Amino acid sequence: MKNILIVITLCLMFSCKKEYNAKSKPPTNRNFERALIFSKNGSPDSAFYYFNLSKNDFLDKNDSLGAARALVNMALIQTNTGDFFGGIESSLQTNSLLKFERGIVAKKILTSSYNNIANASNSLKNYDSAIVYYKMAIQTADNDEAKYICYNNIGDALINQGKIKLSKKYLKKAILADSAINYSRALNNFAKAKYLDDKDYNPLPDFNKALAIRQEIKDGAGLNSSYETLSTYYLDKDKKQSLQYAKKMLTEAVNNNSPDDQITALKRIILLESKYYLQHFKKLDSISENVQTSRNKHKSQFAMVRYDVEQKDAENKNLKLQKLEDENKILILFGSLLLSILVIVFLRKRQIRLKQEKELEVKNTELRYSKKVHDKVANKVYHVMSEVENTENMNKEVLLYKLDGIYQISRDISYEKNDVALEHNFSQHLSQMLKSYSSENIKVPIIGNEESLWEDVGDHSKVEVFYILQELMTNMKKHSKADKVLIDFSRENDLINIVYSDNGIGISEFSPKNGVQNTESRINSIGGTINFDTKTENGLKITLSFPQKINNYV
Incomplete structure (x- = not known):
């Protein structure tokens, strides 16, 4: 995904220069030029700082197009460093600046902005929003290659939603891409979709073809994708093969310094190589902590950079408010009368x-x-x-x-x-409850349930999660016939995700009863969601997601 963002950003920069040359010399801005240098040298924090300064310079000159160029680059940096909500916010501000702009440059900036919102939404697993913005990017894109990228991303999002037949429609267009990177991505996803739609179809020739292309062009991110795809394909066919590809993915991810792919690979290895569970789990925990620390650092620095701008805006607003005070005095009498009427109605x-x-x-x-x-x-x-x-x-x-x-x-x-769930250290108490369901015949490995995960989470949310998991474990013990249950806790930004999976008999049809209705009611009460994956071939997978902090809840 980062490669795609860089390609689109470079296209945007060159295109902007061409249109300015057609009319006059491009506007010179020292802060913008410094930002470009830092960006190319791999210093996102410094690049963000100077892009922000250049944005203010352009706004002072009423150059909304220049400000939009700076702001969309800020959005791309935020998304690339894991600040997905910040990236979406900056892109939306970019779109606002271009509300009354027309022309080739404005369209190119919009294309980049829409694509950034889509990529950030996709990373947050908000696939519906991602698809909407990918389609908007297609409408403003002025070249076929950019459109093929979006078609592929739409197809990938639809696969994640389980809309396989519809995904094939978009991926069929995506494989028309000319570049080796884009073609191999589309080919890999298209083969995956065809296999998911028809289990008799053999996807290996296309999987291996995509892998060979990526090896030839040394596409690190693409290689990780191919290894993950092949590991998943062999997961229920040849666990040894699946493990080999997972280890290849881990090696490639380490070489490319891709911590997210390292985490994905380690989770698969933990599942397939239980005898080294503790060794792999420690490594997974360390990488996850480093990723979160890095992302928090970037978010903090981006917020500090923007603080000066917000402070300046606040001062300007205060001046405007003082100017409006005299005008508002005239309205006080009328307002008092209206207020009296409203009080009676209220x-x-x-x-x-x-x-x-x-x-x-x-x-x-x-x-x-x-x-x-x-x-x-x-x-x-x-x-x-x-x-x-x-x-x-x-x-x-x-x-x-x-x-x-x-x-x-x-x-x-x-x-x-106070609920009994809160009488002791919550993470320990929760683990004790989950482990109480284990026996000689049932193993219950737990991933990520650390004290730090529950920091700043309200007591109400903790209690609801405790009883939701208790209900799921009770149902497992009663009905699933499982001998292994995996509970995976993780946090993405301000969202806490819990994935329950077992290797039991699963459920062929989802029929909510009292216990399930209680879990849905509880997760809704803390602003979260619960998803029952009934299409899993072996066992059952349930995904819980809820915000760390929410308004209007205990």
Whole structure:
């Protein structure tokens, strides 16, 4: 993806120079020229700083086109360094500057901006938004090669959404690309889509052809993609082959200094080479921590660069506010009269709303007690039943103690007090709960559940996640017949992702019952999402995603 961004940026720069030459000399700006030098030398932070200065220079001269050029380069830097939300924000500001601009240069900048928003959205797994902006980039692109890149990216996003037949429509156009890099990417994705659509189709010739092209042109990112594709293809056919390609991907990712690809490769190796689990897991944890630290560093530096601009804007706004104060005094009398009318209307509506809220409160109380009974009593009873079943000659005193604990929970269920999930260190307590479902026949490896993962996460979110996972583990123990359950915790920017996967019998059709409805209700209550992957050939995969901090929640 970074290669694509660089190509489009270079095309944008040369195109802009051509149009200025057609009319007059291109505008000289020392800060912009310095930014280009730092960008070419691999110093994104310094490049961002000088692009920001040049943007202000252009705005001071009312040159919105020049400001847009600087701003879109800032957006590209942010996306390339993992600040995806910042990259989207800067691109949207670029689009705003070009609202009334026309001409070739404006279209090229828009193409780059749309493509950047799409790439950032794709990295955030917001595939619908990514597809929308890739299509917008196609509309403004002035050459076929740029369009082929977008067609390929749309096809890849559709594959991730499971819309295989539709993806083939776009990838069929993408393989018309002239450049070896773009053609090999499209060929690899097209073969993948055809195989996913028809399991009788043999994708290996095209997979290997794409791999050979990438080896010839030394396309590091492309090689990682090919190795990952081949490892996935052999995953359920030849685990030894799958492991070999995963290791090749790891080696190539290390050579290319691509930590994200290293993480992907290590996760696959951990899955396939369990005897070296601890060694690989330590390496995975170290790389993940370094990636997060690097991205946080870039975000912080970008924010500091923009702080001066925001401070200056705030001062200008204060001057404008002072100028408007005299004008506003005239409106005070009228506003007071209008306010009185609004207060009367508000009070009447408030009476109606309070009545409705009271009725809703009763319903919510009933629902809350129902959820408490399910989570705190039913699952606890099942725990005890499972222990009795799996423990020979269980001590009667221990059993009575556990039953008394259930009795105390059920007796105090109407009291509002701190949940048991928060009584100890949360990450340890969560791991203990998950590990309690393991036995001689069931292995429960846990990835990424560190104390740092839960920093700044609210208690309400922690409790809801605890009981969601407890519900999933209980259902696994009851129904799945699995002997291995993997729980993978990770954080991307301000989003926490949890992937549950097992190798059980899976579910052929998704039919939500009380337990599943509770999990959906809980994840919705913390502003998150839950996705049940019922198309997995072996076992079940469930993905949870929720924000670290959300407004209007506990």
